[in-house]
Amino acid sequence: MTFLTPDPRQTALAQTLAATVPFVAPEAMESARGAPFDARLGANELSFGSSPAAVAAMQAELGAIWKYGIPDNAPLIDALSAHYAVDSACFTLGEGIDGLLGNLVRLYVASGDAVVTSAGSYPTFNYHVAGFGGVLHTVPYKDDFEDPEALIAKAREVGAKLVYLSNPNNPMGSVHTAQTVQDMIEAVPDGCLLVLDEAYTEFAAADTRPPLDPSDKRVIRFRTFSKAYGMAGARVAYGISHPSITRSFDKVRNHFGVNRVALAGAVAALGDADYLMQTVQRIAAGRAQLVQIAQDNGLTPLPSATNFITMDCGSGGDYARALLAALAKRGVFVRMPAIVPLDRCIRVSVGLPHEIDVFAERLPLALGDIA
Amino acid sequence: MTFLTPDPRQTALAQTLAATVPFVAPEAMESARGAPFDARLGANELSFGSSPAAVAAMQAELGAIWKYGIPDNAPLIDALSAHYAVDSACFTLGEGIDGLLGNLVRLYVASGDAVVTSAGSYPTFNYHVAGFGGVLHTVPYKDDFEDPEALIAKAREVGAKLVYLSNPNNPMGSVHTAQTVQDMIEAVPDGCLLVLDEAYTEFAAADTRPPLDPSDKRVIRFRTFSKAYGMAGARVAYGISHPSITRSFDKVRNHFGVNRVALAGAVAALGDADYLMQTVQRIAAGRAQLVQIAQDNGLTPLPSATNFITMDCGSGGDYARALLAALAKRGVFVRMPAIVPLDRCIRVSVGLPHEIDVFAERLPLALGDIA
Structure with a gap:
């Protein structure tokens, strides 16, 4: 890697770009530390796994993996169209929100x-x-929320082509009301497009989602099967x-870019409303546990509309980074925001019950390590 | 689709680009004709399916689909590095050769x-x-072969950044010797990179592959799990x-762009050398059958180093297009080159034995339809 x-x-x-990886994978960290993590709580994955119906659909499709995928992705586009009662022409599919972005x-x-965008938002x-x-x-966050007014003002000031908002927000877990977001849509300057990343929206209350209005050219909304549907590896x-x-x-x-088996799985996942409802309930219960653990250890949990709890460690970035490293050493994978003042926090995903137990046990030890 | x-x-x-789909999927054609095809011989897929070891590995990984993929793709990169005895830094992975291109x-x-590139080569x-x-x-093909000398001369003349060669060639099935390709590499002008697409190379004889030499900055070679490994839908x-x-x-x-399950399948497929050898033998046998069928029907099969036979229909593009349509009407999906003079041909993939039988039965009928 050194001879680039x-x-x-x-x-x-291209010559000016750095060859960077936005995120280091937990697998790479495990390989570096020579042991697997006991709790994988850093990537906001759905540790409960995806719907059994989705897994079954993927299993059934594996025998057809020799066939190319479907370039217009019609099976899923049609299912989404029916699900939202929105014309199929209003959807586009991609290899994760990363690919779409x-x-x-x-x-x-x-x-x-x-x-x-907001300083410290999705890298x-x-x-x-x-x-x-x-x-x-x-523009800076305001009290750990993205600041729609400041974002719009900056977009107007610099003549932005795109302005980005994630709602709910990663990495802070905060969420704006539907009305606040709708007001932001109304305020998008001419010549600009609002990129509304709703990766975590299924975990949030319905009144955080403005109605879908595909006649409105001021906004594009992105949603994913990686979070609440538990298919991060499917893309x-x-x-x-x-x-x-x-x-x-x-x-x-890339017209043939979506994996054929993943497409079949996503159709089935979308159709399993019961599992999604259970997921949302399980995540809410897990969040409550994480809130308690944070409080028990003198950290301040921020309100969350996602599948993670961001915890204010009460000191600067160096302290939070030290805590992150201490947790990793003790077998707990978590991540944290990169930018001041967000980097006073660590971000802990709702994992499996036994992983939450591991976190409850190791957090005080890690805090002791860096005291 | 009309209100763009x-x-x-x-x-x-972006405003000048057309919203095109490079290929219409057979699924879309089936939906338009209201019935499935009886023989799917148009996309050069491996109808025998992928290695059972690959399917088993994918099945085993499905339970982990909730995890993000591995951004450095280390499991497959390391396996490729061992397979070729080439440093892992010399590989990059992508969502099909399409994504890499x-x-x-x-x-x-x-x-x-x-x-x-060559007129009529990979669209x-x-x-x-x-x-x-x-x-x-x-530059034009020369006797149904891509013409390395003309490609290099044109690259020199226009100061090309990239010059593309597929070896074996799609859509004609022709292949150059390793020496011819090596001579082309040696002749790449300064400031230009040779894009050597070897998607079909596993079907070809070893003496069509120049030795891998990753110290040579004049060429990048692309290979895939979509063809001989039978994983087109995996990307x-x-x-x-x-x-x-x-x-x-x-x-x-897109660092997390490769599907996690697909990655596991590709590692297993690469490791199943026996299955690859069987595949190559089966394809050779199927090619021989297609050659015979072409000859029985007055078409001229071109020599092929791939998993398809390109058949010269002996007349112009209109005739071949009519034959293609007649075959589709009779339940046989095949494709054909788009450009004169290649478009005097149709291109027939080696399918399953019963699909080859269907082709043998329907080809004379389709020829009759357009006589």
């Missing part, structure tokens, strides 16, 4: 174009903005917007 | 940059070149080149 010399044949832009930025952002969006030569402008997510936006993805996307 | 109006917020390049073009081709490469604003220059392929090239993909790729 720039290739003078590459584009001027890459294609979105490619469509909207040319070299030097301005983009706005893979920033990775794609940099990757297409966009210029990122950030299936979707965008919902006006067809003049969703269909333009067909200009640039 | 350009979005003025998008990049100048997209990222390759993104890294090398800025708006207006020249790219060279998805051309799709990506257009998608990044590259200017495509083509796993790899590039092999000098690390300064392969590692630069880390600047732009």
Whole structure:
């Protein structure tokens, strides 16, 4: 990895980019520490696993893995269309929200174009903005919430092509009401598109979701099968917007990019409403446990509308980073925000009951390690 | 799909692109005709299916689909490194060769940059070149072979960033010797990179593959689990080149883009050398049958180093297109080259024995339909 010399044949832009990985995988950390983690609570995965119906559908489709996938992804697009009662032309599918964000930025952002997000929000969006030569402008969080008014003001000030909001928010777990988000949509400046990342929306109350209105060209919304549907490894997510936006993805996307088995699984997962409801209840119960554990140990849990609890460790980033390292040493994988002042926190996913027990046991030990 | 109006917020390049699908899926054709095909012989898939070891590995990994994939794809990269005895830094993984080609073009081709390929060769490469604003220059096939000397001469003439060769070739099935390809590598002009697409190489004789030499920065080679390994729906392929090239993909790729289950399947498929050998033998036998069927019906089968037989129908493109349509009407899905003079041919994949029987039965009927 050390002998990466720039290739003078590459584009001027490509030569300026760093070869970065947005996230280090827990598998790589396990390999580095020479032992598996006892609790995998860092990637906001659904440790309960996906719906048995989804697993069964994928199992059934494995025998057809020799066939190419379906470039228009019709089985899932049609299912989504029925699920939301929204025209199928208003959906586009991709290899996770990460993949969709890459294609979105490619469509909207040319070299030097301005983009706005919150300092400390989802880093893979920033990775794609940099990757297409966009210029990122950030505004601070306000009391651990993304700040729609400041985001819009900045977008207006810099003439942004895209402004990003995640609702509920990762990494803080905070959520705005539907009305606040709708007000933000109404305020999007001409020439700008609101990127509304709703990866965690199924964990949140219904009144945090403005109604879907695909006649509105000011916003594209992204949802995923990686979080509440428990299929992070499958790589299936979707965008919902006006067809003049969703269909333009067909200009640039990898048309056969979605795994055939994953597509079948997502259709089944979408159809299993009972399992989703159970999931949401289980996550709520797990959140309550994590809140208690945080309080028992003198940390301040932030309110969460997601499948994780962000815990304010009450001191600066160095302290939280030390706690993170101490937890990892004791077999607990968690992550934390990267940016001041968010980095006073650690972010703990709701895992399996025994993993929460492990966290309850190791957290005081890790706190002792760094005292 | 009809109400796609350009979005003025998008990049100048994006606004010029057409929302195209490189290939219409057989599933979409079946849905349009209201009945499934009796023989699926159009997409060069491995109808025998993938190795039972690969299917078992995928089945075992399904329970972990809730976990994100592994961004450095280490399990497969390490297996490839051992398989080829080539340093792991010389590999990069992607969502099919289609995905890798997209990222390759993104890294090398800025708006207006020249790219060279053969007229009638792989359309998805051309799709990506257009998608990044590259200017495509083509040279004709020579006696149904891609013409390395003409490709290099054109690359030199236009100052190409990339020159593409598939060996064996799709859609004609022809293959050059290792020496011819090595001579082409030696002749790549300064400032240009040879894109050597070896999607079908496992079906070809060993003396069509120049030795892997990852110290050579003039070429990147692409191979896939979609063809001989029978995992087209999984979306796993790899590039092999000098690390300064392969590692630069880390600047732009979707790091979590490869499906976790697919990765496990590919590792197992790579390890099942016996199944690959059986596959190659089965395909050779199927090719011989298709050759006989073509000859029995007055078509001229071209020599093939792939899992398909391209059949010269002895007349122009209109005739071959009519035959294609007649075959589809009679329940046989095949494809054909799009460009004169290649479009005098149809391209028939080796399918299952009963599908070859269907083809043998329906081909004379379809020929009768258009006589």
